[in-house]
Amino acid sequence: MADVDEACFTGLSLGLGLESYCPGNTTTTTTTGRKRKAARDSGINRPDEMCMMTLGLSFTPFPEVEEEEDSMTVGVHGPPSGLKSLPETCNSINGITTSNNDGSNLDGSRKKLRLSKDQSALLEDSFKIHRTLTQANKQTLADKLNLKPRQVEVWFQNRRARSKLKQIESEFERLKKNCESLTQRNQRLERELYELRSMRDQRSVGYASRIPDQDPAASSLCPSCGKITGGSYS
């Protein structure tokens, strides 16, 4: 059964006009259930819509272009480059379906939508309010933006990921600066310690015979005056 599911989600099998696939009628594993969900989110939630895809393959979108490969693929012989660069908010150009409902071209290549500034802005605004989506929210946004709910969902997932990445990066920068600062401080203190030890050694030359060697850790710097405290010769 899983094989059938797989086949139904490839452009090739659709192009061959396999019998229509009814997502709700099959007993599936968790994985295929997920695919079913993805298909539903992409707008394929009715068997008749699967049939529509097959029909969509039955014409030649750009008949003036000779086929270069065995398979009839709209992606390969697709719209003129001028059209292709237009911002597309749906999967059709001049009413001709150019991609599968899963967002990929019929030749199997992935079709990538570029969100407009307005779309991005609205999604950003929504993200600022809530980082996660409710079903209703998702549908509302999708309607507003003329996107599929699945696309809104994906955008939020990616946005959360980007947000987390930036947070990690800024945290890394903060810790790096902290580390640099502490390193500098450590170097400064080591220099001071070295100087103080030198001073102690010079002073202790005269007392060497009278005062036993002190543990450097036993003496410490007075934070207010900077002098050595705790030593017997301060």
Added chain:
DNA sequence: AGCGGCTCGCAAGTTACTTCA
């Protein structure tokens, strides 16, 4: 109450496409 199957949402990681220097 406990169990198994299913669905759903999410995070993490990856792929592939677009844009820009």
Added chain:
DNA sequence: GGTGAAGTAACTTGCGAGCCG
């Protein structure tokens, strides 16, 4: 025009939670 890097839409996989029989 070609190319590599960066950005990002879309995808895959795995996991946990909730629901239901």
